[in-house]
Amino acid sequence: MYLYVFFKLSTLILTITFTPTMLTQNTDDVLHQHRRLNGKRILNYLETLINMLIVMANSMLLLINMLFHTIIFFFLNTDLSIFIFKYNLTLLFSINVELVAGDGCVKYVTKYVMKGADMAFIRVEQEGFEGGAWRYDEFHQLRLARYITSMEAFLSLWGTKLVVRSHIVFIPSIFV
Amino acid sequence: MTNEHFRGSRQYYQKQYAACMTICRELGSIDLLITYTMDPAAPELSNILLEHQNWSDRPMEVCRIFLDKLSELVKDITEREVLGPVKAWFHSLEHQKRFFILYNNIHVFSGLPHVHFAVILDWENMRKSGRITSKEEYMEQYISAEIPDLPQPNDRTESAVSQRLLHQIVVTKHVHTCNQHCLRDGIRCAKRFPVRIFKCIFMYFLN
Numbered sequence: 001m002y003l004y005v006f007f008k009l010s011t012l013i014l015t016i017t018f019t020p021t022m023l024t025q026n027t028d029d030v031l032h033q034h035r036r037l038n039g040k041r042i043l044n045y046l047e048t049l050i051n052m053l054i055v056m057a058n059s060m061l062l063l064i065n066m067l068f069h070t071i072i073f074f075f076l077n078t079d080l081s082i083f084i085f086k087y088n089l090t091l092l093f094s095i096n097v098e099l100v101a102g103d104g105c106v107k108y109v110t111k112y113v114m115k116g117a118d119m120a121f122i123r124v125e126q127e128g129f130e131g132g133a134w135r136y137d138e139f140h141q142l143r144l145a146r147y148i149t150s151m152e153a154f155l156s157l158w159g160t161k162l163v164v165r166s167h168i169v170f171i172p173s174i175f176v
Numbered sequence: 177m178t179n180e181h182f183r184g185s186r187q188y189y190q191k192q193y194a195a196c197m198t199i200c201r202e203l204g205s206i207d208l209l210i211t212y213t214m215d216p217a218a219p220e221l222s223n224i225l226l227e228h229q230n231w232s233d234r235p236m237e238v239c240r241i242f243l244d245k246l247s248e249l250v251k252d253i254t255e256r257e258v259l260g261p262v263k264a265w266f267h268s269l270e271h272q273k274r275f276f277i278l279y280n281n282i283h284v285f286s287g288l289p290h291v292h293f294a295v296i297l298d299w300e301n302m303r304k305s306g307r308i309t310s311k312e313e314y315m316e317q318y319i320s321a322e323i324p325d326l327p328q329p330n331d332r333t334e335s336a337v338s339q340r341l342l343h344q345i346v347v348t349k350h351v352h353t354c355n356q357h358c359l360r361d362g363i364r365c366a367k368r369f370p371v372r373i374f375k376c377i378f379m380y381f382l383n
Contacts, residue, residue, distance in 0.1 A: 095249070096211045097259070099315050103205040110200060113209075113268050113292040114193040116184060139179050139187070146184075149287045150235035152271050156183055160243065162192075165266040166254070167203075169195035 114163070117152075196266050196294075203264045203296055207311075210293035212249060214242045231288075242289045253295060259318060260308070261298035267291050323347060 100109055148156070179187040200206060215221075216231040216238075224237050231238055246269075252258050254265060271287040302308045308317065324343050327336035358366045 097319055098209045098211075099311065099319050100206050100209055106200050106205045107197070109206050109209060109294065110193060110196050113266075113294050114189050114196060115270075116186070116189045116268075117270050118272065139182075139185065143182075148184075149271055150232075151239050151287065151289060152184075154236050154239045155269070155289070158239075160269065162183065162188075162270070163196070163266065163268045164250075165195065165199060166264045167199055169198045171195075 192268070199264050199266065200296070204299075205296070206294045207297040208259060208293075208295040210253075210295065212246070212291045212293060214238065214245075214288040214290065216288060239289065246291060249291075249293070253293070259295065259297075260314070261301040262295055263298040264296040265294065267293040 100106075179185060180191045182188055218241060220241055221231060221234075221237060225231065225234060250265075250267075254262050269289060269291050272290050297314075302314075308314050323346060324339060326343055327339050352365075354365050360366050
C-alpha cells in the first residue's frame, strides 16, 4: 500500500529522504530482497541481463556447493556417480532465500508453508433433495476421491514426515 | 483413525499449522523463507536412468535423492549455520503441479517434491557477536538478488576465484526467464518478474 502510494507520487521520491526506520515501519508485509539499481548489464546469449531478472539467493549456499563439486572432481578423481552432491546447479533446480520483514505476515507465511498439495473439493448435487446436497461429508469425500502421485506414495510408505519442526509442541488433553 | 491423523488432509494441516504458530508465538516471528525444489536434471538421477527412461519412471530414486539432499540442507542451515545462528525452524514437504503430462505419447503423473523452509533467527546471539545489529544489515550480508562484481582479471587470490564462480553461477543459473507456466494472460508474470523498477529505486535510496 505504501509503495503503491509512492508510485503514484513518483515526483516526490526525489524530495523525500529515506531512513531505515521508515522501511521497518511501513513495509511490514513485503518479502525483502537485496537488489540494487546499479545499472549493471551483462550481455548473455540472446538478451541483456539486468538486476531485475535475478532470482534471490544466498551466495554462501551457492558457493559451498560449487566448491564441493570442484574439490571432488579435481582432487579425489573418482567416479562421480557414487557421491550425492549437495545441491546441484542445473537449470531447473533452485534454492530461493527470502527475508521476511516484520511480524505482520507471520500468519500468512505459516499458512503458505502449511497449505499442502493442490486439491479440489467437488460437491455432487441431486434434484429433489433438501438443499440439493448429496450426503456431503468433506472427510468422506477426501478419502474417496484422493489421488496421490507415485512419489507421494513412496514417501508415505517410508513414513516420511510431511512437516518437521525443531521443537516439540505438546497439546495437553486436559485444559484447566 | 481420526481426521487429523490422515496424512495430507485439511484437518492434518490445520493441526500442523497450529503447532507451528505456537513456535512462532513463543520464540519469535519467521525471518527466512527458503524454497527448495527437486531438480529433475540432477546428475545422480540421470546416472541412474536408462536411455529410454524419464524421471517419472523412477519415483523411488527421485524421492531418495531428494530426501538425502534435504537432510544436507537441514544440516547446513541448523548445524553449520550458513545463514547465521538459528533459534527454531520448521519445514513442510509437498508435491506441487500434480497433473498429467504427456511424455513419449504416455500420460504420466508429474509433481516433484518441494520443500518450504521457515527459519527463525537468533537475533540476540547475532548482536552479541557484533557483526549484525539490524535486519537491513542482515539483508545486506546474506541475501542478494543482483549480479555480483567481477574481481580484477589478474587477481588470483582465493576470494577472487570464488567471486568469479559466484558471478558465473548467478549469471547462468539464477536468472528468471518467463515461460508459459508463469505467464498469466500471456503478459503478466505470476512471479512478478522483472521486479518493478520503483521497488529497486526504493532500495537504492536506502543504500
